[in-house]
Amino acid sequence: MSSGDLLSAADVTRRRLMQLGAAGAVSLGAPHLAQAAQAAARRTMIDVPLQKREPRLALIGAGGRGTSLLGQLLAVNAQVAALCDIVPAKAEHAASLVAAAGQPKPALFTEGPHHYEELVKRNDVDLILVATPWDWHAPMALAAMEHGKDVAIEVPGVTTIEQCWSIVHASEQSRRHCIILENCCYGYNETLILRMIHAGMFGDLLYGEGAYIHDLRAELFSNAGEGLWRRTQHTLRNGNLYPTHGLGPVANYMGIQRGDRFVSLVSMSSPQRGLDLWRKDHLAPGDPRWSERYICGDMNTSLIKTARGLTITVKHAVSTPHPYDRINLIAGTRGLFQDYPPRIYFDGMDKDETFGSIDAYTQYQHPLWLRQGELARASGGHGGMDLIMIYRLLQCVREGLPPDLDVYDCAAWASVAPLSVESVRRGSAPVEFPDFTAGKWRQRPISAIATQS
Template sequence: MLGVAFEARDVVRVGFVGVGGRGLSQLNEMLAVEGARVTAVCDVVPGQIRKAVERIEKAGQPRPFQSTDWHDICRRDDVDIVYICTPWDHHVDPAVYAMECGKHAAIDVPAATTLADCWRLVDTSERTRRHCIQLENCCYDVDEMLVLNLVRTGQLGRITHGEAAYIHDLRSTLLADHAEGLWRREPHTTRNGNLYPTHGLGPVAWYMDIHRGDRFTRLVSMSSLQASLEAYRDATVPADSPKRAETYVCGDMNSSLIQTAAGRTVLLQHDVVTPRPYSRINLVQGTRGAFCSYPARLFLDGQGHAWQAVTPELRAAHEHPLWKQQGDLARKLGGHGGMDFIMNYRLIQLYRRGLPPDIDVYDAAAWSAPGPLSEISVAWGDIPVPFPDFTRGAWRAAGPVRAGVD
């Protein structure tokens, strides 16, 4: 499915599966996108469906079909793309069924949590000729798209190394009695590795043209001891809570190294349980310079020995065309600083114009695969493990991702 275009249509009809916290947030962004119509919504909580319907009608769109069964959404003739915002373990089944029903699927991150499910998505997409898009909003953040522009225009030279992460103190979220606290803590009791790899890795994969002339070939991973989530629980949760009986096995920090066929390297980290500032690192190193976020800074060969802060003037000079075109509206809507709107806008406009998606099923699989691969590496004493070639060799011939310059 590399380079396979959407079928062009003026209005793209979207069916939402999951309209909880994340789903409602994405619904708000989608309702602001020209050419998008939300025709169906599904959630296991009827109250969430009512909230979604109210927002859809307030936006001036017709009352959508409603169901608590996602199969109903996938089977409808008035849905072109099934937009899945469910807990992680409930991503793959709706996506596979949607494609089998002739619909494209768009999945929140990570697309899958096992290698078998990564392959299920790839195999189904290829067999049905339907796209499976991973909704990786961080690829469309203002800094990440600025870096992509720097890379595409040759400012950083030949890219050799990248660093990516999801470092986010989620202790209170994980231990809450509502929302993500109902499901997101469970993987910490059963898995030891990188539980959430795509936010940092997706943009770096774009910088390196992964699946478009290069691919990930092997991964080695190790985890620190587990300590912080347990300590926070013991300090904040009542002694008679069932949470006190839980045993956490996921190390506080997981660090993985990934190598590519071209010899590039990627450091990928995951830490959601320690007290520290948020970071995706977002570092890319080339032969002519480097960029790193948190805070955003640039270093170009010959400028001395210190980073250059990304000033408004520098940002304006290198801002990605997509943000120049849509940035004001994106910032006004405000979903994760505007990246959510840019992602949804881009998805719908590519569909309307009959162009291939920026993020395809091979990206969805490869960006999600460090989850299970890191678990394998850690469990076997931090050994290197081979990285599957989800494209079956097609990565050699594909051109670079266009991402807003077509």
């Protein structure tokens, strides 16, 4: 991303945080004190319905992910009014997809990294999807809410604890939602297991495991797409940079923000070797990337304790050879499920204690998959879960329901990245999670994803 004399994403976030601070929303110096002082005055966004309407959408970031999301949006007949990307050809390509779907050509915003600030002011847009590099998610979400728009941001959400608080306060003050687009929560297996959990099949839950283990070495060193920005993150922080794909489904299983919450975390990183070795094997002498210093350990393992005493292991490994794996494990007093490949075991099920297939439990298939599964599978998008997520997002707006994954989910899940960095920095010392809900996690009912019928 070229910055030139323009403000960086971090500068923009700081500026918006200061604007919020000036309005009494957040104190940069002492967020915990500010939290206590403001808790009473805060108006929660928990279970606040989205305004019922046929939403007019905008997309910021028409790269790999944005283009894929656009395909899902068009598949469920969403109206796309505006598109933004700093690369005009990407915005034009996205616009051609909208036109091919029979809609009027959307308004385009392609004049530099801050042109989104004009898009968010439009009065023909209700919901903005953000699929840009990570550092832009916070300023774009804040700008959208500031201008009265609901916003849905790609994973991993935002990247610092200050940003977590800023989106929470901005959502509460603007009465607009900040939704996290965690597609893995809508996978076939994840939704099936969620329903089995709520049918009581696993007994009392005890522990879970999630991961993002994905060999991204070639992508990180690519001269296109994520290679332009994501490798840089490995020069800045050592921890779990991308926690939500593994964590989101496990958090839903456990009812995090709904009767339980993350309380503390410890984190350890292995040495970093993978990116150095890839560079040695693939880059010519003199390549500018030889000057980079990678500090993020190849395998980060974080362990979270919840208020009810459950434990969650979350792993991150993107720079070593490994088949793709999100682990997706949940265990209770009566059995456990583990993914990759999917397998299930219930107490007394098999005298040899071998896992069984989940195919025996199709009666728990989620209604969303039952009704939209064919379209979802045909559309691709991570085995169909992307379409299910987008269909459900649109359903929530069209029917005026609260979103499944709101700003509190976004903040809690995203906070794992900076907290893991902090724990690693302090020799794996325990670090505490803020309670972004100000205690309201205690009363909240289970996830609407589970109760869909």
